[in-house]
Amino acid sequence: MTGRRLADLRTALAGLDSAPGELVRVREEIPARFGVGARYARWAGTPAAPPTGPGPVVLFEHVRADSGASGPVLMGLYGTRRRAAALLGLEPAEVPFRLLEAVGKPVAPVLLAEDSRPERAARPADLTALPIPVLTDADAGPYLTLGAVLATDPDTGVRNLSVHRMCVQGPDTLTIWMVPGRDLERAYNAALARGESLPVAIHLGVPPAVLLASCCPSSLVPPEVDEIAVAGAIGGAPVELMPCGSIDAECIAHAEYVIEGEILDKVVPENPAGPFATPEFLGYRGRAHPALPVIRVSAITARPGAILQSVSGPGLEQSVLLGYGMEAAVLAFLRERGAPIVSALCHTAGGGQLMLVLRWRKRSGEDDALVRDCCEAVLETFRMVKTVLAVDEDVDPESDQDLWWAMATRLQADRDITILPDREGFALDPSQSTVYSPNLSGDGRTAKAVFDCTVPFALRDRFTRAEFTPEPAGGARRQAARRPR
Structure with missing residues (x-):
């Protein structure tokens, strides 16, 4: 796994499959509603309620949606800082430095010619047929928790890639929470000012470099910088794109799922039935928003045997993903x-x-x-x-x-x-x-x-840490010690 360019999610999983204890496969069928979250809780890590602890990647091979359809769901790929860094061929301490370097030297994506595009099958534009987990009985519904949204600002032409909380409201509708003032909301408002909706491609299961780039804060990646190009620099090669089929937009060619749609000039309550949304990454129940924009889904495509990647709100994985980008932003600030x-x-x-x-x-x-x-x-x-x-x-x-x-x-x-x-x-x-x-x-x-x-x-000499002296190997013994430098 270390040092290898990970062009897609499956390359990452193949590397983990050969590492003892890194990947657990759950082969029995379990329900998407409550089953995935409850099973994964033992491995999720704090702030999931004890007993829990950072564990392996877990691939649930047969997850049954409410509609009866089933498919694989992946949890925990970024569940430890060390594993997340290793996916990029790095040690944890090196990741913020790599992200900062990538922002300064982005690598533009490439649009694949038609004859070189990977196989993608059209699925019904029905979100209820996907094995999207529901974590608790207080949730507003199934949530896309690692949906990387790709959109282009109609005023600037700059792409934005970011992860957002999206709740399934019906077979072809989602609500989306956009952090106020961030790039996607600016692109959305620019589209509304033109009297248009904003075309978006939502990706589930993307290469590690792409997901790490999508989690970088705006304080690190200025609005004029394309996050897809940052992902290319992180991964060491251009990200490969292809046209969407139902909207005028691009999508990441090797994503497991691509949900095509438009953010409409329409808002609805995130949870009409109650006050809660879904658990947040700090471990507490999230409050539902009274009015969120609606995404109308126009098409869904998938790779053969597509894997739906998700994340548990209460757990270490989301903190790892959010943390690395923020660390790079702090590093840039301190350097200045x-x-x-x-x-x-x-x-x-x-x-x-x-x-x-x-x-x-x-x-x-x-x-x-x-x-x-x-x-x-x-x-x-x-x-x-x-x-x-x-x-x-x-x-x-x-x-x-x-x-x-x-x-x-x-x-x-x-x-x-x-x-x-x-x-x-x-x-x-x-x-x-x-x-x-x-x-x-x-x-x-x-x-x-x-x-x-x-x-x-x-x-500093008063705080020298004692270390054990190693056994001599053909030479004189020497005293080893460490002190703050």
């Missing part, structure tokens, strides 16, 4: 500030983008204050980041045990914790409300904090 060398970034499990670890390489005593200033600047700039944990070069940011050890032995609360009260935050965190804290001026605001677990530069 001329910060001390950041050698690694890591969004921790269960916090999505809310908790960020920054590993620093201090160069002199002046960096003691500069590290603290940079951490505070990150909190001020990135509204979703609620807590920053700063650590030294000898701490592994991928290890929860190492992080807790650093907090236990390299932090004094009266000098190393900085609190920024009442800042703009992220309303999906239920603690960010005036009901929880009267110190907040409004819902969706939060207190933020820096936990500076870096060693003062002048005291």
Whole structure:
């Protein structure tokens, strides 16, 4: 798997099939409604309720939709940071650096000639025939949770690729939640201003580089940059496109499913029957929106034996996908500030983008204050980041045990914790409300904090970590030790 260009989802799965314990196949038939979510919960990882833990990729080979049709469903491909990075031939610490480089050097996609396009079969334009999971009995319905939406802004001609929460409202209709102010909403509003709907291609089961690019935040990828071209740079080769059949748009040629349609000038309640949507990535029940735009589906195409890729809201996978893009955006921001060398970034499990670890390489005593200033600047700039944990070069940011050890032995609360009260935050965190804290001026605001677990530069010799000396191999024994650099 490492170092191989993954042109499609199946190449990734083939690499995992040969790695012991990385891929679990569930061969008995299970229902899409509640069955997939309940079975996968044991492997989903925090914030799924215990007992759970980061586990293998799980391919449910026979998932039965409410209509009676069945097909395979994939969960957990990006369920650990290490596996997600390995799909790109990288270590976790290398991913944000690769994403940042890709944004600066995009690789334009190619439109395949008709005689070189992969086989795709037309399916009925009926979403109820797809094995789309329903996680809980409070859900508004089946949700496309990893649907990568490709659209072109009618004013600028720039493509946008992004993942959105889409609820099946009928055989040929979906609602879509677009984050306000993001590129897809701008393209949609531009189409409405012309008196038109916005053609979109929704992809389920795309190459890893494509999905990682689709999850990059707008603070990393400017509106004038094509995310499909960013995906090409991440994967090391142009993404291959082909024309859609029912709309004037393009689609990713090797996607498992492509749902063609248009976002209409029409809104409906996300859940007419209740207050909830589907569980969110922070682990809590999501609130349904009172009015969301409608997508009218005009066609569905699929590869032979198509695999529907999905993600569980409560689980580590979504945090991994969201985290890597945000880490790259933070890295770009810190580089612009001329910060001390950041050698690694890591969004921790269960916090999505809310908790960020920054590993620093201090160069002199002046960096003691500069590290603290940079951490505070990150909190001020990135509204979703609620807590920053700063650590030294000898701490592994991928290890929860190492992080807790650093907090236990390299932090004094009266000098190393900085609190920024009442800042703009992220309303999906239920603690960010005036009901929880009267110190907040409004819902969706939060207190933020820096936990500076870096060693003062002048005291670094006092914090040398002991290491076991290896047995001599034909030479003199030597003392091994590590200290913060």
